[in-house]
Amino acid sequence: MKEYPTKSIRNVALVSHGGGGKTSLGEALLYLTGAINRVGKVEEGNTVSDFEDEEIRRKLSLSTTILPCEFKDHKVNLLDTPGYTDFVGEVISALRVVDGAAILVDSVAGVEVGTEIVWSYCNEFKLPRLAVVSKMDRENASFQAALASVRSLSPDVSFIPVQLPWGEKHEFKGVIDLFAMTARPADGRSAEPIPADLQAAAEEARIAVVEAAAEGDDALLEKYLDGQELSAQEIARGARQAVRAGRFVPVCVTAGTAGVGTAPFLELLIDLLPSPAEAAPVVAQGKAEAETLTASDAGPLAVYVWKTTADPFVGKLTYLRVFSGILSSDTRIWNQAKGTEERLGTLHVVRGKEQIAVKNLHAGDVGTVAKLAETGTGHTLGDKGHPLTLPVPQYPNALYSVAVLPKTQADSTKMGASLSRLCEEDPTLSWRQEPSTNQTILQGMGDQHIDVAIRRAEAKFQVGLMTETPRVPYRETITRNGKSSYRHKKQTGGAGQFAEVHMAIEPLADSEFEFVNRVVGGSISHSFMPAIEKGVRGVMKQGVLAGFPIDHLLVAVTDGKEHPVDSKAVAFEVAGREAFKLAFQDAGPVLLEPIMHVRIMVPESNMGDVLSDLNTRRARVQGMENERGHSVVTATVPLAEILRYSTELRSITGGRGIFSMSLSSYEFVPQHVAEEVIAARQKDLKKEEED
Numbered sequence: 001m002k003e004y005p006t007k008s009i010r011n012v013a014l015v016s017h018g019g020g021g022k023t024s025l026g027e028a029l030l031y032l033t034g035a036i037n038r039v040g041k042v043e044e045g046n047t048v049s050d051f052e053d054e055e056i057r058r059k060l061s062l063s064t065t066i067l068p069c070e071f072k073d074h075k076v077n078l079l080d081t082p083g084y085t086d087f088v089g090e091v092i093s094a095l096r097v098v099d100g101a102a103i104l105v106d107s108v109a110g111v112e113v114g115t116e117i118v119w120s121y122c123n124e125f126k127l128p129r130l131a132v133v134s135k136m137d138r139e140n141a142s143f144q145a146a147l148a149s150v151r152s153l154s155p156d157v158s159f160i161p162v163q164l165p166w167g168e169k170h171e172f173k174g175v176i177d178l179f180a181m182t183a184r185p186a187d188g189r190s191a192e193p194i195p196a197d198l199q200a201a202a203e204e205a206r207i208a209v210v211e212a213a214a215e216g217d218d219a220l221l222e223k224y225l226d227g228q229e230l231s232a233q234e235i236a237r238g239a240r241q242a243v244r245a246g247r248f249v250p251v252c253v254t255a256g257t258a259g260v261g262t263a264p265f266l267e268l269l270i271d272l273l274p275s276p277a278e279a280a281p282v283v284a285q286g287k288a289e290a291e292t293l294t295a296s297d298a299g300p301l302a303v304y305v306w307k308t309t310a311d312p313f314v315g316k317l318t319y320l321r322v323f324s325g326i327l328s329s330d331t332r333i334w335n336q337a338k339g340t341e342e343r344l345g346t347l348h349v350v351r352g353k354e355q356i357a358v359k360n361l362h363a364g365d366v367g368t369v370a371k372l373a374e375t376g377t378g379h380t381l382g383d384k385g386h387p388l389t390l391p392v393p394q395y396p397n398a399l400y401s402v403a404v405l406p407k408t409q410a411d412s413t414k415m416g417a418s419l420s421r422l423c424e425e426d427p428t429l430s431w432r433q434e435p436s437t438n439q440t441i442l443q444g445m446g447d448q449h450i451d452v453a454i455r456r457a458e459a460k461f462q463v464g465l466m467t468e469t470p471r472v473p474y475r476e477t478i479t480r481n482g483k484s485s486y487r488h489k490k491q492t493g494g495a496g497q498f499a500e501v502h503m504a505i506e507p508l509a510d511s512e513f514e515f516v517n518r519v520v521g522g523s524i525s526h527s528f529m530p531a532i533e534k535g536v537r538g539v540m541k542q543g544v545l546a547g548f549p550i551d552h553l554l555v556a557v558t559d560g561k562e563h564p565v566d567s568k569a570v571a572f573e574v575a576g577r578e579a580f581k582l583a584f585q586d587a588g589p590v591l592l593e594p595i596m597h598v599r600i601m602v603p604e605s606n607m608g609d610v611l612s613d614l615n616t617r618r619a620r621v622q623g624m625e626n627e628r629g630h631s632v633v634t635a636t637v638p639l640a641e642i643l644r645y646s647t648e649l650r651s652i653t654g655g656r657g658i659f660s661m662s663l664s665s666y667e668f669v670p671q672h673v674a675e676e677v678i679a680a681r682q683k684d685l686k687k688e689e690e691d
């Protein structure tokens with residue numbers, strides 16, 4: 001593949017609700033542009049984009065794939081993203097490195113929850129965009145209904161068709177191009193006069209296009225309002241500007257699997273969306289101050305790492321986007337995040353899994369390089385003498401956790417390293433050791449996300465993992481002051497042990513733990529205090545009620561006794577431990593549970609079901625609103641009640657509901673629930689002891 005200069009590059013993300021037709025459209029565009037000579041099908045698992053084993057097995061996209069289409073002396077890097085909401089992290093990473101987006105909307109289903117999500121992410125990244133009414137050949141396809149649905153996405157934007165479908169459903173045979181006022185049959189490589197029966201509709205629709213274009217530029221608007229004709233170039237220029245300003249979202253039509261409307265679609269991407277040089281500049285953090293970067297080979301080198309994959313055969317693959325400067329193969333590069341230099345091997349541009357070696361990646365282009373040891377997703381690579389840091393996007397909080405267990409002893413030794421490598425690939429996946437429950441927790445966006453991760457661990461790293469519902473990380477604390485005294489005495493043969501500790505404990509609202517010495521008159525030597533504290537801390541880690549960590553209390557040693565010979569540190573540690581247990585029991589001990597703040601977005605028709613389900617989960621509903629045909633519920637819900645909510649919400653709403661959550665607070669567990677938790681935990685502990 002030849003090298004393209006910045007101005008001839010377009011980076012465009014294909015985004016939609018799951019199954020909107022992105023991968024099929026990408027395949028049709030590769031075929032159109034001669035990159036492939038046979039059109040693959042998602043169902044048959046032979047598309048360029050869905051090449052991963054898991055994608056083939058599930059017949060849907062799980063990660064973002066680059067599909068470069070060379071057309072009319074331009075290179076359009078399509079980033080085919082997954083639509084399934086569990087994989088939204090891949091969408092965010094892609095949107096970070098494109099200069100525009102094409103939002104596909106199914107001609108039958110219209111706008112769905114996933115469409116709204118990608119729309120709002122496009123807003124966050126301030127991306128110029130096109131709306132594509134896809135699958136126009138489907139039975140029941142309706143351009144007008146889909147267009148009305150698209151318009152519900154935002155009242156502040158003009159959604160204007162720049163194409164009309166030439167026929168609908170099985171008669172969808174091409175598109176009417178409202179810029180050129182021609183009919184473009186099938187893939188649209190040729191043009192012919194508009195059929196007579198569509199002429200009037202086309203003329204009427206063109207008025208809105210010209211108006212939208214005129215509004216892109218003050219001088220043009222004046223001319224237009226003056227009643228003068230705008231030339232084709234002027235309309236194109238005005239449209240470009242209006243699209244880039246985000247006021248105008250052109251609507252076009254395609255059918256990917258039927259290969260209809262593909263050439264006109266690519267033309268729109270090239271004509272209306274900005275090249276990297278024309279895109280909004282990015283602000284990078286320099287050594288001292290922020291620097292504004294525009295894509296230019298002559299600029300300082302700033303390369304963003306937007307994706308990393310680990311492949312057992314290729315090794316680590318780093319996906320790059322050059323925001324400024326030109327990147328050349330076989331050079332050295334500075335990793336600012338790590339503060340280290342890396343040797344850069346051969347650069348590649350990729351098409352699906354195929355890698356094509358290139359000498360240079362020009363400003364604005366995307367590509368890959370293998371075997372960078374230190375570099376990870378979100379890092380900026382550049383020039384040591386002029387280090388820059390590009391902004392990293394914010395990824396959503398995890399929604400779904402599992403406890404993972406190795407299948408065998410051999411798996412056990414590999415588990416941590418494999419989980420780390422998987423999480424390195426995916427910013428929405430993380431793992432940790434949870435000390436309060438002693439489990440290995442893997443968390444992500446939903447059950448499918450986790451399922452894919454577990455299968456990848458098996459396929460890529462040969463690690464067998466099992467999952468189970470994680471234990472809730474409860475905590476223990478006290479509700480009032482308490483006190484105790486304990487005497488530890490041992491006099492069997494040899495040297496004896498003696499220590500007596502009197503203790504007072506008090507709830508602490510604002511800090512985790514304080515330990516104070518209130519002994520007066522020297523009844524316990526100062527030097528024994530650390531031993532007593534050690535005894536207390538040991539119990540705090542293990543808990544008293546149900547084995548969960550204790551915090552938010554003050555422990556004071558008030559009095560005690562020591563023996564000139566038999567008192568030693570270890571004796572005071574034991575006395576401290578036992579005195580603390582007694583004082584804790586005396587101080588109204590309670591269990592605390594994590595309470596999550598939850599925001600749920602569902603179609604209005606599901607609202608009743610969602611609320612009555614929340615009722616069974618000890619939820620406190622805090623607000624209900626309607627937003628553009630969807631209901632939004634905010635509530636606080638105990639984590640214990642929503643460990644599996646992403647799966648359950650999906651089944652209540654038929655996949656049309658989404659939610660987000662974050663930790664809100666820790667609150668007392670109600671008595672009847674606490675009793676169950678304590679009983680269950682005691683049973684577990686007993687079992688662990690027996691094993």
Ligand SMILES: Nc1nc2c(ncn2[C@@H]2O[C@H](COP(=O)(O)OP(=O)(O)OP(=O)(O)O)[C@@H](O)[C@H]2O)c(=O)[nH]1
Pocket residue numbers: 016017018019020021022023024025042043059060061062081082083084134135136137138254255256257258
């Ligand atoms: N009739 C018709 N079906 C289509 C068209 N495009 C895609 N499909 C079908 O719709 C389904 C989803 O297509 P994909 O191309 O995988 O859609 P996607 O947006 O990539 O899906 P995700 O990656 O899961 O988000 C498949 O069964 C396709 O065969 C089209 O233009 N017409």
Ligand SMILES: [Mg+2]
Pocket residue numbers: 022023024050060061080081082083
């Ligand atoms: Mg796909």
